[in-house]
Amino acid sequence: MSDLAPFLIALPILGSVVALLIGLARSETGWPVAVVAMIGQTGLAAWLAYQVFTGGPIEYVVGGFEVPYGIELVIDGLSASMIVLIATVALGVLAYAHAAGPRSNPFYGTYLLLVAGLTGVCITGDVFNMYVFLEITGLAAYALVASGRSGRSAVAALKYLIVGTVGASLFLLGVGYAYIATGTLNMADLAAKLAAVGYTSTLVQTAFAFVVIGLFIKVAVFPLHTWQPEAYAGAPDSVSAFIAALVSTVGAYALARMILSVFTVDFLAANPLARDLLVAGAMVSIVAGSALAVAQTEIKRMLAYSSVSQFGLVLAALSVTNRTALIGAAVHLVGHAIMKGGLFLTAGLVATGTGARTVDGYEGLSDRMPIAAGAFAVLALAMVGVPPMVGFAGKWYIALGAIEAQIWPLAVVILASTLLTLAYFARLIERMYFREAASVGDGPTAEAETGSPTGDAVLADGGRVTAGMYLAVLAAAVLAATLGVAVVEYGRLLEPTLELLLA
Amino acid sequence: MIDLVAARVHYLVTFLLLGIGTYMMIGNRNLVKKVIGMNVFQTGIFLFFISAAYIEGAGSPVLSSPGPYVSPLPHVLILTAIVVGVSLTAVALGLVVRIYDEYGTLETDVLREVRADE
Incomplete structure (x- = not known):
């Protein structure tokens, strides 16, 4: 049934066009179209993932051109997890966006286009194709960030666009170097031919450097993260949740794919400097991201800096490259997407209900919105890594991997990251x-009425808290709390894939 | 030495373009000029691919007449990349128009002042 693979990309694009066309006849009809498309997408992704985990990787050659000349779609265990994650999170955010989000048809058209781009990055087996999908993802994300009505979102989106384009362009330049060295663009073919050229050849080293730096920008690794806090804080709530959960995650997936499948572990072994680059990026990101998160007063900016730190952990796993750490990376990518998406949705829910968008605005929240406060606390604790929640499982494997590889400074930083994460979430909890709401009694409400300096970017349509919004938030909290149990089984499913990646 | 440089002049131009583009994106205060800088940066990469397509003494698998031939694949890739670049410029300029409507300026320093009182 490998013929179904291209539909993963075609279905959202088709849905996107349909949403736009129907919008010409009747406005505000995009939501049902998006829901139908995403339910189809989720089913398709789940079916293909089932095929992959039971029957091994799926390969599909687009248009019947032979590999390595044609473009190949490859779904292995890692990409299967990603496509299911993308489809599920996109569906969950839709449940939230029904009442909260921008309602226009172009918004849902762009939303589906972003899903197509993200899925494309995950299943393509061709490096240039990956660049194109990265740019589709980027373009859709820039447009979504700008879909807030204020000037702030437009400024944030332009900054995101310029920095993101430089990142993708550097990636393309790296692909160019690899192409000149080998004359091929297919990932599997490239891996073999790069080895033949020699991993210490300057061409190959330069290609690696450009590809990795370009993707560092997409993942928002410190100090290349500057686009990210503005973009997340300036976007409408449903959009911040969506892109915070998925866009950087897919960037990290692309990085993992390039490092493990194209340049392979042998490249890192032959070039200690390349591994040092990854380790340094990881450590600086973890520490600086957390430190900056502690300094923020605005909730969404704090969550954005928290992402910088969490992706440092994923990068740490990629620099370690042993089996334990890579299971940790996969678990943490999935777990982080659910937790961070859930946190952004909860932040949006709280802002809709009480107008609170700052750390101080959260005082006494448990009295005003007990369910939202509970969900936020659960998600935050999961992010800190309280066992047996999913945040713990990911960090546990990554830390264990670093210890196995005996990269001690990295292991210390990873373990310290738990405390650092606690530093910025504990003050919120x-x-x-434990604080009285009375002390700020009319603060948040007055803020909501006059439009706080930070709140203008967001509420696209009124401020009504609905069941759909609660449903999305609670689903995220429950998943974050329970998925940790499934991790061992998931690790077992990933074994064959990792076997291939590390071979 | 001169010959060596002359044979590789397009690579020099590539990296000049990349440098100029980067400088414009960072150094210029005008938003439109930043977008132009982004375009110059991408043009540098296009030139890099196109010049890499020329291989001394290359043959063609389908044509028998004497050369010179260039590899068509990078040209096709760059056609795609140009399309991507045009779409990016369009979105960027759309955002610039919106920023101007909102704040009445395109200078980043003025923009920062206006937004500080927001």
Whole structure:
């Protein structure tokens, strides 16, 4: 049934066109179209993932051109997890966006286009094709960030666009170097031919450097993260949740794919400097991201800096490259997407209900919105890594991997990252549960009425808290709390894939 | 030495373009000029691919007449990349128009002042 693979990309694009066309006849009809397309997409992704985990990788050659000349779609265990994650999170955010989000048809058209781009990056087996999908993802994400009505979102989107384009362009330049060295663009073919050229050849080293730096920008690794806090904080709530959960995650997937499948572990072994680059990026990102998160007063900016730090952990796993750490990377990518998406949705829910968008605004929240405060606390604790939640499982494997590889400084930083994460979430939990709301009694409400300096970017349509919004938030919280149990089984499913990647 | 440089002049131009583009994106205060800088940067990459397509003494698998031939694949790739670049410019300029409507300026320093009172 490998013939179904191209539909993963075609279905959202088709849905996107349909949403736009129907919008010409009747406005505000995009949501049902998007829901139908995403339900189809989720089913398709789940079916293909089932095929992959039971029957091995799926390969599909587009247009009947032979590999390595044609473009190949490849779904292995890692990409199967990603496509299911993308489809599920996109569906969950849709449930939230029904009442909260921008309602126009172009918004849902762009939303589906972003899903197509993200899925494309995950299943393509061709490096230039990956560049094109990265740019589709980027373009859709820039447009979605700008879909807030204020000037702030437009400025944030332009900054995101310029920095993101430089990132993708550097990636393309790296692909160019690899192409000049080998004359091929197919990932599997490239891996073999790069080895033949020699991993210490300057061409290959330069290609690696450009590809990795370009993707560092897409993943938002410190100090290349500057686009990210503005983009997340300036976007409408449903959009921040969506892109925070998926766009950087897919960037990290692309990085993993390039490092493991194209340049392979042998390249890292032959070039200690390349591994040092990854380790340094990881450590700086973890520490600096957390430190900056502690300094923020705006909730969404704090969550954005938290992402910088969490992706440092994923990068750490990629620099370690042993089996344990890579299981950790896969678990943490999935777990982080659910937790961070859930946190952004909860932040949006709280802002809709009470107008609170700052750390101080959360004082006494447990009295005003007990369910939202509970969900936020669960998601935050999962992110800190309280066992047996999913955040713990990911960090556990990554830390264990670093210890196995005996990269001690990295292991220390990973373990310290738990404390650092606690540093910025504990103050929120403390404010929500152990402080009186009265002290700021009319603060948040007045803020909501006059439009706070930070709140203008967001509420696209009114401020009504609906069941759909609660449903999305609670689903994220429940998943974050329970998925940790499934990790061992998931690790077992990933074994064959990792076997191939590390071979 | 001169010959060596002359044979590789397109690579020099590539990296000049990349440098100029980067400088314009960072150094210029005008948003439109930043977008132009982004275009110059991408043009540098296009030139890099196109010049890499020329291989001394290359043959063609389908034509028998004497050369010179260039590899068509990078040209096709760059056609795609140009399309991507045009779409990016369109989105960027759309955002610039919106920023101007909102704040009445295109200079980043003025923009920062206006937004500070927001």
